Amino acid sequence: MSRRLLLMLPAALVLIFLIVLPYANIIVISFRPLSPDGAYGQGFTAANYVTVLTSAHYWRQIWTTIWIGLVTTALALLLGFPVAWDLARNRGRSQALRRAIALSPLLVGIVVRSYGWTILLGNNGVINRLARALGLTQSIIPLMYNRFGVIVALTHVFLPFMILPIMGVLQELDPALEQAGRSLGASPRTAFRRIVLPLCLPGVQSGCVMVFILTISAYVTPMLLGGMRVKTMPMTVVSTLIDAFRWPLGAAQALVLSLCGGLILIAFMRLTPMRWNR
Amino acid sequence: MSRRRVLSIVCAAIYAFLLAPIVVVIIASFNSGAFLTFPPQGLSLRWYSTFLHNEVFIQAFMTSIRIAAVATGVSGVIGSMAALFTARAQPAVANSVRMAMIAPMLLPEVLTAIGLLFYFYALGIGLHHSVALIAGHILLTLPFVYINVSTALRGFDWSWEQAARSLGASPLTAFRRVTLPIIRPGLINGCLFAFIVSFDAFSTSFLLKDIGVATLPLQLFDYLRLNFTPEAAAVSSFTVFATVLVMLLAERLSGSQRRRP
Numbered sequence: 001m002s003r004r005l006l007l008m009l010p011a012a013l014v015l016i017f018l019i020v021l022p023y024a025n026i027i028v029i030s031f032r033p034l035s036p037d038g039a040y041g042q043g044f045t046a047a048n049y050v051t052v053l054t055s056a057h058y059w060r061q062i063w064t065t066i067w068i069g070l071v072t073t074a075l076a077l078l079l080g081f082p083v084a085w086d087l088a089r090n091r092g093r094s095q096a097l098r099r100a101i102a103l104s105p106l107l108v109g110i111v112v113r114s115y116g117w118t119i120l121l122g123n124n125g126v127i128n129r130l131a132r133a134l135g136l137t138q139s140i141i142p143l144m145y146n147r148f149g150v151i152v153a154l155t156h157v158f159l160p161f162m163i164l165p166i167m168g169v170l171q172e173l174d175p176a177l178e179q180a181g182r183s184l185g186a187s188p189r190t191a192f193r194r195i196v197l198p199l200c201l202p203g204v205q206s207g208c209v210m211v212f213i214l215t216i217s218a219y220v221t222p223m224l225l226g227g228m229r230v231k232t233m234p235m236t237v238v239s240t241l242i243d244a245f246r247w248p249l250g251a252a253q254a255l256v257l258s259l260c261g262g263l264i265l266i267a268f269m270r271l272t273p274m275r276w277n278r
Numbered sequence: 279m280s281r282r283r284v285l286s287i288v289c290a291a292i293y294a295f296l297l298a299p300i301v302v303v304i305i306a307s308f309n310s311g312a313f314l315t316f317p318p319q320g321l322s323l324r325w326y327s328t329f330l331h332n333e334v335f336i337q338a339f340m341t342s343i344r345i346a347a348v349a350t351g352v353s354g355v356i357g358s359m360a361a362l363f364t365a366r367a368q369p370a371v372a373n374s375v376r377m378a379m380i381a382p383m384l385l386p387e388v389l390t391a392i393g394l395l396f397y398f399y400a401l402g403i404g405l406h407h408s409v410a411l412i413a414g415h416i417l418l419t420l421p422f423v424y425i426n427v428s429t430a431l432r433g434f435d436w437s438w439e440q441a442a443r444s445l446g447a448s449p450l451t452a453f454r455r456v457t458l459p460i461i462r463p464g465l466i467n468g469c470l471f472a473f474i475v476s477f478d479a480f481s482t483s484f485l486l487k488d489i490g491v492a493t494l495p496l497q498l499f500d501y502l503r504l505n506f507t508p509e510a511a512a513v514s515s516f517t518v519f520a521t522v523l524v525m526l527l528a529e530r531l532s533g534s535q536r537r538r539p
Contacts (some may be wrong), residue, residue, distance in 0.1 A: 002468065004363060004366060006516070007359040007360065007362050007363035008360055008363040010355070010356040010360075011357065011360035011379065011424075014416065014420065015358060015378055015379075015382075015416070017379070017463070018397075018413050018417055019381060019382060019393075019417065022390070022394050022396065022397040023385075023391030023393050025393060025396050025397050026389070026392060029396050035380065039399065079295070082285060082288050083292050083293070086285065086286070086289040090286075098289075100295065101293045101296055102293070102296060102423070104296060105296060105300075107474055108517075108518055109477070109478030109480070109494075109495050109517060110382065110478060110480050110495070110497075111478075111493075111495045111498050111499050111514075112300070112478075112498070112514040112517065113299050113300070113302060114512060115299075115303060115510060116298070116299025116514075117301070117364030119302045119306055119511075120299060120302055120526075121297060126302060131512065153299075156295065174331050188281070198309075210384070213384065213386055216386075217387060217388045217481075218483050219388055219480070219484070220480050220499065224502065231392070237388065238388070238484075238485070241395070241485075242485070247396065250392070251392070251396070254388070256390060258386065259526050
């Protein structure tokens, strides 16, 4: 038994020393006072939280971040579900290829993907040029440097995290269950709503949770696609930490955002089964 | 139109959406003009040659490879060990271990990186010698190795290892000849994924890099903020091609291992 525990030892040490302690330390730092000549001062204070919680400026940014997160998650679900269904059910010859395409964003760096979107959505980008060449418009359609561009790119970047868990549950789901429902007189729509949806709820839930977490903590994509005109909270956190070197304030900003995100996730997990298990 | 037909059209559109930005970058990289224009003003490998002669990018590329190799090596060993432990643990223990091992993937990358930044400064190490950077990359890669090896171990019967032991094999031999061949495909896939994840990581590297150290994604990001030449597209496409090549190679490797009796 003790020898077997040794197998777990290195991973346990990594998790304790590189996850548990650093996260606890973030909380400690968030209560430190700001210091003019260092990253933080000695003693403890709640001033950083007061600064964040009483500032309309920060609340606006938190709201922007969460709003973008919610819309992106909804869009990813809308686009991810049909693909997951297609991959799980449609076993044609092209299945391997379709699978590779669906997961391709995972294998291409986030900077490269965001860059691809700037080429597509820029003011002189592919879509704008095409629209002008086709005579659809004379003016520039603003597709980038706004929330639209950020959301489109984020949806693309994180879509595989929605597809994978939903595909997982759909593969386990026996099509005979649906057929049984149909043979008992349910319409295809009813069979889908009453049988398929409740059974793939765990996959939908984990997909939504993953995409939401990834989106509200995304940094590169909003930076490249939003061009500083869409201010999300992770951008503020990074500039508070790196540019302003005010660690306690940055820590408080990050923790308030995480807390807001966490509350939304809890509400989501509570509400979803109730709606579908009725 | 039948339901199936509608679904396949919708899916085709989504597949196109998924491929679009990657395809556009690759097309742009063969542009012979000085600026990113669409359609390209003629084809050439000019920007690839510029990239391959650009010391800054080559150095960043080598740094990325080095960091990814170290992180994958460490994660490969400790992730596999943890997976072997989980496979034989009590269900309740196995479940909590599984949750803990996947946690680094579920926690926001930026927050974890901030945690490591503060922590390594508190330890007095700071960001020197890329210790913090490698620690961050180990956390990024660990879940991928763990998940893949765990999947390979599903259905593994421990009496096989015991049978080998009872026939006189040492524990090490039993592991090497019985267990290792079974987890090998999962280990290769996991390490491969880990390597790619580390190679492409941004936020972790951005917050934890030592002064003067840049990985390829960081260098690319820096370049993109000021420049608009197709060189960035050439760098990006190069990484895409390299990834595809490595994937195909690994497919071969893990496939042939599996067929061996």
